[in-house]
Amino acid sequence: MDAPRSLWIESTPETSYPALADGLEVDIAVVGGGIAGITAAFLLQREGRSVAVVDSKRILHGATGYTTAKVTAGHSVSYSTLEGNFGREGARTYAEAQQGALELVARLVEELAIDCDFERKANYVYAESPDERATIEEEVEAALRAGLAAELVEETPLPYPVECAFRLPGQAQFHPRKYLLRLAEAVAGDGGRIFEQTRATGIEGSGPCRVVTDRGTLTARDVVVSSHLPFLDRGFFFAKAHPERSYAVACRISREQDPEGMYINLSPPTRSVRTAYDEGGLLLLLGGEGHKPGAEPDTHARYGALEEFGRRHWGASEFPYRWSTQDYSPLDGVPYVGRLTRRGDHVYVATGFKKWGMTNGTAAAMILGDLVLGRDNPWAGLFDSKRLTPRASAPRFVKENATVARHFVGDRLDRGEAAEVETVAPGEGRMLRVRGRKTAVYRDEGGRVHALSPVCTHMGCHVGWNPAERSWDCPCHGSRFGGDGTVIQGPATRDLARRDLGTGSGDGTR
Ligand SMILES: Cc1cc2nc3c(=O)[nH]c(=O)nc-3n(C[C@H](O)[C@H](O)[C@H](O)COP(=O)(O)OP(=O)(O)OC[C@H]3O[C@@H](n4cnc5c(N)ncnc54)[C@H](O)[C@@H]3O)c2cc1C
Ligand code: FES
Structure with missing residues (x-):
């Protein structure tokens, strides 16, 4: 892989x-x-x-x-929800903040002459089926009331048909x-x-x-x-802020295949689209496949789904980059x-x-x-x-914290797989039962075994293995730890505790 x-x-x-x-x-x-x-x-x-x-x-x-670095005020479907939560004035203020931020980026790029592939592009949020049309229409109306130059369009430059789309001109993409x-x-x-x-x-x-x-x-x-x-x-x-992990792949496309805009669909599975460049020329970035961190055993499959999307619609065959990360959403x-x-x-x-x-x-x-x-x-x-x-x-x-509680309590009931540490392959992480205790076990490429407590050092939820990133990810608030237990990402600030495998080494590794 x-x-x-x-x-x-x-x-x-x-x-x-x-x-x-x-x-x-x-x-x-x-x-x-x-x-x-x-x-x-x-x-x-x-x-x-x-x-x-x-x-x-x-x-x-x-x-x-x-x-993915789209710089836009078109945040999927936001303005209709914001009107409901904060009134029309709140939705307008949000739009002004986004446009203000976009214009600050544009100004700094110009003032400091920053060579960062900053390009103005239209942003599209599109519906794929007739039952999504009303949501897009409402969003266009709400975005117009919020002061944005929103348009409802029936077609886009994408190589596949859409039901309709919310188009916002004058947005941007860059190399962050x-x-x-x-x-x-x-x-x-x-x-x-x-x-x-x-x-x-x-x-x-x-x-x-x-x-x-x-x-x-x-x-x-x-x-x-x-x-x-x-x-x-x-x-x-x-x-109050809840993590979701998502994925991106980049594939090589020709100039003629440039979709000339930035896109995101309305309903899951999310498909986010934009272009970018590297030394080899034009690339198409495809993003999506979000899920709770630490709760997906086959993270490789998430990349596979995005690559399949690129092959199907752009005939892509070369995927030089793939990456994933997570972000937090407010209530x-x-x-x-x-x-x-x-x-x-x-x-x-x-x-x-x-x-x-x-x-x-x-x-x-x-x-x-x-x-x-x-x-x-x-x-x-x-x-x-x-x-x-x-x-x-x-x-x-209520929903997010019930999920946290489920991981806090439920994951403790799972006692781990009753298998020998020797069965863990290089590069693999598994949750095993070692001397009666659930233990996070990782074998690095050099063959060294790292035996760790699965208890996240932030607030005590149990971590899960992320095979694509080779990390232990916490489903509760998104902390991440390397295979050896070192903190990669907070809110945790302390490494996972090491466990002694009883080999006399005392440091929990062998
Ligand atoms: C797949 C994906 C695609 C996205 N695409 C877009 C997009 O197209 N457009 C868009 O607008 N947004 C997008 N986002 C969201 C955007 O990338 C993030 O919201 C943004 O990058 C978060 O920036 P930040 O400065 O808050 O955090 P970060 O970039 O994570 O920076 C936080 C920094 O704090 C450091 N740090 C953490 N803990 C400590 C500590 N205890 N002590 C010292 N340092 C610490 C970390 O090392 C890190 O460098 C996307 C997010 C995802 C997941
Ligand atoms: S318990 Fe909060 S991030 Fe793990």
Whole structure:
């Protein structure tokens, strides 16, 4: 099986910012170098503040390094739902935030002359059957009321027929790392600091705040937590934002096959379509196949379904890239952006971009930039991280947290497979019963066995094996761990506990 390779990561140079040196003091610390964090750092540095970004890995290797990177206000079907949850004014504010973010990206691309394949394209959300028509028609009406230049069209340039589509002209696509690496360079070039391989594990105090990391402490008046899902449990964002994992493949197509737009269908299985480039020429990106992390035993099949779609409609035969990642969705349709806990708090968060983080992450950075600087922001009220929307949030809260409870309790009842550790092949992870205890067992390519507790170090759900990524994924709030138990992605900040297999080695491996 091909190992996952993100087009965005493969086609850009790797960064090599240093790890944090203990004792630094700055005006603003940014925890997490994805699109939200890097954009916030750039905007705040440009306002003359001293800024330091810390990232647990290399920057832009989180969701932003594995996205599809459509930059659009056309978020599948959103505006009709937003009107229901927040009224027409709320839907209009959301549209303004998305368009504002898109225009900021366009302006920065021009101002800094960023070579990032930024192209204006129409965005389409299409229906495939007559019973979906009314939903698209309602969405076009709601998007028009929200101030967007929406159109209902009966045909698209796609090579297969559609029932009808919501078309939004003047949207964009780009190469997210080429764009954001340049913003990061501008931060560092202007006296800002970027630290990699530095995991934040806590924040103490408020104004000044002490960001505690595995490399020492960083002091700042304000802290922007842009770690995708906040790694801090206070604020309870883990119960309000829910992860979904999705997949993308890239196939080579000819100029004549260019579908000249960005597309997403209405009903599952999701099929998201856009073009991109690499040294070999034009590529078609196909995305979709979302599911709860840690709950899909055959993640390879998800790539297979997307490749089959490319073969069927574009005759594709060459698939040079495939990748997957996950994103968090809010309960009521609007991301959570603002203070972590209460008015006057100097810790800020941005999460729940619902797979539309190119605009939502940029808008979040614009909102947080204003809040940190004490300025009004016209979108801050709608996105308020502490808002209470019980009517809009309750159904999803109950459903998502019932799933968490099921994994918390149900997965404990499963005692693991009664098989010998010797039966685990190189590169394979299995949940085995070892000396009566359910144990997450992985054998690496060198033959070394890693025996781990399956209990996620965030809040105790049991992880599941993801064969395509070779990782242990937690279905509850999306933490991920390598085969050897090392944290890949939070909210967990600690590795899975090692188990001793009773060989006398004492370190749980052999
Ligand atoms: C398959 C897929 C396709 C998508 N396609 C689109 C699209 O077409 N258009 C669109 O708008 N959006 C899209 N999205 C959504 C978008 O990619 C995300 O919303 C966005 O990238 C999230 O950005 P972020 O900055 O919040 O998080 P990330 O990019 O994940 O950045 C968070 C960073 O924080 C770091 N970090 C985490 N914990 C810590 C810690 N404790 N200490 C220090 N650092 C830490 C991580 O290493 C990471 O670098 C897609 C999402 C998926 C899953
Ligand atoms: S991510 Fe919360 S329990 Fe695993």
